[in-house]
Amino acid sequence: xxxxxxxxxxxxxxxxxxxxxxxxxxxxxxxxxxxxxxxxxxxxxxxxxxxxxxxxxxxxxxxxxxxxxxxxxxxx
Amino acid sequence: xxxxxxxxxxxxxxxxxxxxxxxxxxxxxxxxxxxxxxxxxxxxxxxxxxxxxxxxxxxxxxxxxxxxxxxxxxxxxxxxxxxxxxxxxxxxxxxxxxxxxxxxxxxxxxxxxxxxxxxxxxxxxxxxxxxxx
Numbered sequence: 001x002x003x004x005x006x007x008x009x010x011x012x013x014x015x016x017x018x019x020x021x022x023x024x025x026x027x028x029x030x031x032x033x034x035x036x037x038x039x040x041x042x043x044x045x046x047x048x049x050x051x052x053x054x055x056x057x058x059x060x061x062x063x064x065x066x067x068x069x070x071x072x073x074x075x076x
Numbered sequence: 077x078x079x080x081x082x083x084x085x086x087x088x089x090x091x092x093x094x095x096x097x098x099x100x101x102x103x104x105x106x107x108x109x110x111x112x113x114x115x116x117x118x119x120x121x122x123x124x125x126x127x128x129x130x131x132x133x134x135x136x137x138x139x140x141x142x143x144x145x146x147x148x149x150x151x152x153x154x155x156x157x158x159x160x161x162x163x164x165x166x167x168x169x170x171x172x173x174x175x176x177x178x179x180x181x182x183x184x185x186x187x188x189x190x191x192x193x194x195x196x197x198x199x200x201x202x203x204x205x206x207x208x209x
Contacts, residue, residue: 001126001140016110018142020132045209054132062137 002055003063006030008070019060021028024051028067037068077182080170087170088156089136089178091127092185095146095153097192104195110140125180126183129153131206136177 002019004026005012023041027034035064036040042064054063082123091098094204101108106128126140134144134155143153159166160173 001128001135001137001142003139014122016126016139018128018130018132019135020130020142056133061135063139 001059004055005063005065005067006032008032008068010070012065012067017055019055022052022054023066027051032068034068037070040067040069041065078178078185080178082159082166082170085159086156087159087174088154089095089141089174089181090147090152090154091143091181091189093153093188094162095129096149096151097188098127098153100145100191100195101188102128104198105191108188109184111180125182125184127181136174138176141177141181146176150191158190 001016003014005014006016006026007013007030012029015026015030023039023046024034027039034051039051041050041058042060058064078089078091080091098109109128110124110126112119112121114120114123124139128140128142129143130144132142132144134157135142136155141155143155144153145154145156147154157174158170162169196207
């Protein structure tokens with residue numbers, strides 16, 4: 001099992017998941033809207049198709065941060 | 077308590093629970109597969125330790141164990157991981173690498189049999205209520 005810190009760059013929590021699962025399945029299970037923010041894995045921007053890959057495909061073996069970056073500049 | 081078996085360059089952690097039973101709990105009551113350390117009677121969220129069944133590669137970390145195979149004799153859940161690298165006594169290295177996980181696994185092995193029995197009883201009752209016309 002790995003620990004995934006999941007959420008956005010302002011507010012996040014952690015979950016424990018099977019590293020063979022895809023990033024998308026974990027995001028959906030935790031009700032994270034990945035369509036409206038730039039998703040980062042351990043600080044690196046994810047590309048189209050990356051969310052359908054497993055954590056093991058990225059070499060994640062213990063823990064990671066899977067966060068959606070919100071742009072808050074000029075937010076009302 | 078689970079067994080740790082060193083065979084060559086591999087370490088096998090074999091639970092006292094059956095793989096199919098862990099899979100059953102994972103499907104029906106997944107939260108029952110997590111244990112926490114407690115302080116002053118309160119659970120410490122950061123100490124969560126979870127077990128589960130995976131179709132992929134098994135793993136053992138401080139956060140939990142993913143079992144990916146069953147023993148050939150009794151179907152007990154097991155996972156094979158590499159022997160930790162390093163110098164010194166091999167048993168001590170294995171104990172240092174995987175001992176905490178196995179100790180926490182023992183807590184789950186103590187509480188899960190009752191939960192598994194309950195789920196099987198519920199499923200049997202549900203199955204008995206199905207009519208065919």
